[in-house]
Amino acid sequence: MKTVLLFLLYMFMAVAVIVLAIMLGNAGAWYFAWLVGTTMIVLIGAVGGVLLDTQDRNAAHRGRR
Template identity: 55%
Template sequence: MKTVLQFILFLAIAIAAIAVGVIVGNYGLWYFSWLIGTALIVLFATAGGVLFDTQQEQHEII
């Protein structure tokens, strides 16, 4: 039963992705790169913040 539910879920996701692709048409690649770029910027900013905090903590210990 679990496998059937997973299959239905993935099928629904695939249908939604195809529908979004049809709706956005030629702009799909632009939207995809925009989303990926935004996610990468957020990840790099978060990693930079974590590294900065770690360096500050190490500097206070010494």
């Protein structure tokens, strides 16, 4: 049953994407690039924060020795 529900969910998502692509026309590529770029900037910022936190934690740990 779970497989059928996942299939239906993915089918609905595919239909929604196709409908959006038809509605947006030539501007669809611009919106796609904007969405991917924004996502990448957020992910890179999050990774930078995690790396900085890890470096601070390692520096504090070394200072205790």
